[in-house]
Amino acid sequence: MRRFAFVIGAALPLALATAAQAEDVVIRIEAKRGTDAARATAEGWSTEFPDVVTFPLADGWVGIALGPMPREEAVPRLEQLKQERKVPGDSFLSAAEGRELTRIGAAAGTTIPAAAETPAGNASTFPQGAAQEQAEPAAGDLAGEDAPAEPETAAEPAPAQFVLRLESTTDRARAEEMLAKWRETLPEAGLWTLPNGRLAIGFGPMDEATGTAWLKAFKDAGAVPKDAFLAPGEDMGEIAIIGKVPDLGAPPAPDAASVPMPPLEDIQRALRWAGHYDGGIDGKDGPKTRAAIAEEIVRLRASPDTATAMAELIRRREAWRAEMGLAELRDAHTGLALPAPMEKLQFDRAERALSIYGPKDGSGAALILFSQPGGQQEMLDLAGLVTALGWVPAPERKVERGSVVLDGRNQTHIGHAEGRVVDGRVQGFVLIWPISDPEGQHRLAAEISDNLARFAPGAGEAQPEAPAIAPALAPTVAQD
Numbered sequence: 001m002r003r004f005a006f007v008i009g010a011a012l013p014l015a016l017a018t019a020a021q022a023e024d025v026v027i028r029i030e031a032k033r034g035t036d037a038a039r040a041t042a043e044g045w046s047t048e049f050p051d052v053v054t055f056p057l058a059d060g061w062v063g064i065a066l067g068p069m070p071r072e073e074a075v076p077r078l079e080q081l082k083q084e085r086k087v088p089g090d091s092f093l094s095a096a097e098g099r100e101l102t103r104i105g106a107a108a109g110t111t112i113p114a115a116a117e118t119p120a121g122n123a124s125t126f127p128q129g130a131a132q133e134q135a136e137p138a139a140g141d142l143a144g145e146d147a148p149a150e151p152e153t154a155a156e157p158a159p160a161q162f163v164l165r166l167e168s169t170t171d172r173a174r175a176e177e178m179l180a181k182w183r184e185t186l187p188e189a190g191l192w193t194l195p196n197g198r199l200a201i202g203f204g205p206m207d208e209a210t211g212t213a214w215l216k217a218f219k220d221a222g223a224v225p226k227d228a229f230l231a232p233g234e235d236m237g238e239i240a241i242i243g244k245v246p247d248l249g250a251p252p253a254p255d256a257a258s259v260p261m262p263p264l265e266d267i268q269r270a271l272r273w274a275g276h277y278d279g280g281i282d283g284k285d286g287p288k289t290r291a292a293i294a295e296e297i298v299r300l301r302a303s304p305d306t307a308t309a310m311a312e313l314i315r316r317r318e319a320w321r322a323e324m325g326l327a328e329l330r331d332a333h334t335g336l337a338l339p340a341p342m343e344k345l346q347f348d349r350a351e352r353a354l355s356i357y358g359p360k361d362g363s364g365a366a367l368i369l370f371s372q373p374g375g376q377q378e379m380l381d382l383a384g385l386v387t388a389l390g391w392v393p394a395p396e397r398k399v400e401r402g403s404v405v406l407d408g409r410n411q412t413h414i415g416h417a418e419g420r421v422v423d424g425r426v427q428g429f430v431l432i433w434p435i436s437d438p439e440g441q442h443r444l445a446a447e448i449s450d451n452l453a454r455f456a457p458g459a460g461e462a463q464p465e466a467p468a469i470a471p472a473l474a475p476t477v478a479q480d
Contacts, residue, residue, distance in 0.1 A: 026101070027067055032062055039054065042104040052064065052105055071093065162205060162230045165201070166189070167200070191239070194236065202236060220294040247301065264289065265281055270313045327340065346359075353371060365431075366430075392417050413432050417429065431444060
């Protein structure tokens with residue numbers, strides 16, 4: 001049966017591409033050894049395309065193509081047919097000049113001039129079930145030039161392609177509902193009509209090594225059914241609703257050196273930053289950490305290998321921190337240290353237990369730090385003050401022994417506050433962020449929460465100092 005194939009690209013210098021615009025070409029889709037085999041296959045193609053032709057190659061091979069047509073028409077047509085998977089993925093353009101082209105179909109056996117124009121082909125799905133043997137394209141074909149007079153040899157067969165089969169049904173309406181649901185998490189999924197008539201949701205194609213590794217990763221994350229399996233592409237029948245080729249990171253080569261696992265505490269911080277972990281930053285390998293790692297591997301799709309995927313996630317977090325301009329703020333009034341986007345904030349004032357940083361250059365951001373002696377009741381009193389001042393509008397409250405979290409938003413901003421009782425003191429922060437950047441707000445709140453620490457007694461316990469910024473990922477910035 002027809003196998004999936006990947007595109008083989010070829011670079012073309014600008015000068016050659018410009019000169020080739022006026023020439024006629026054919027879209028090479030297959031090659032068969034022997035005239036009878038080639039004609040039988042070409043006749044199958046001709047039921048779907050009106051411009052199928054055959055032409056002799058070297059060593060008894062016969063090429064099967066669409067055309068001829070001007071190159072400027074052939075280029076977009078080939079691209080569209082490949083995107084829709086209606087021709088093999090390694091189809092390519094070949095010069096029509098000098099070839100003996102024989103029309104297949106209504107005008108079977110007619111030899112046509114190489115320069116003749118033919119209408120664009122029908123875009124229907126190509127017939128399934130025919131064995132496919134590809135001939136190696138000549139170097140001149142790939143470059144858009146006439147090939148030197150040298151034999152064309154058969155290429156190595158393309159690697160077998162597989163599809164991750166998710167579930168199936170006999171009902172078309174139900175199948176389309178299932179496909180729509182699966183596309184919420186796997187947007188590339190498609191629908192196949194199996195040889196037995198059932199309709200199957202699939203995700204692919206991919207080579208076997210990639211499919212095997214990602215099937216395990218998807219199952220570990222609970223992203224696919226436990227009985228999902230990898231099916232050979234040739235067993236999937238016909239495509240009923242086309243999907244897309246998924247962009248999946250390749251698994252490590254068998255002989256490749258293993259990537260070292262990053263420290264688990266760094267992984268937990270990156271997972272919280274990504275929004276997939278709400279456990280403690282303790283460096284312990286618990287069920288929450290394992291579940292978050294599995295979920296993030298599927299979301300990131302960088303690699304099915306845990307160490308490789310987590311190293312990439314940590315790299316992305318560091319790049320975001322640098323882009324955000326995070327620096328370590330050491331606030332003398334409260335004695336608290338934390339990462340803060342000081343390019344968007346400026347010190348405003350200190351009032352009793354509060355240290356207030358307002359928006360800088362119209363950023364719409366604000367940060368309030370608080371620290372005072374007390375316990376559970378004092379913490380709840382501060383939470384009430386935050387609500388009354390509207391810093392966290394209409395908040396949802398999560399209160400536990402020794403901690404409180406407030407989340408709320410209105411038409412202009414998102415408010416997030418956290419308070420904790422630590423060693424007989426209530427300390428915490430309020431982050432106000434523009435409503436237009438919810439992802440940035442979540443990530444920044446996670447960074448502050450995970451790194452908030454006391455570096456000195458507060459102003460009520462020692463002589464106050466001017467607020468200062470210590471360098472983290474950005475240069476030191478002095479505050480007035």
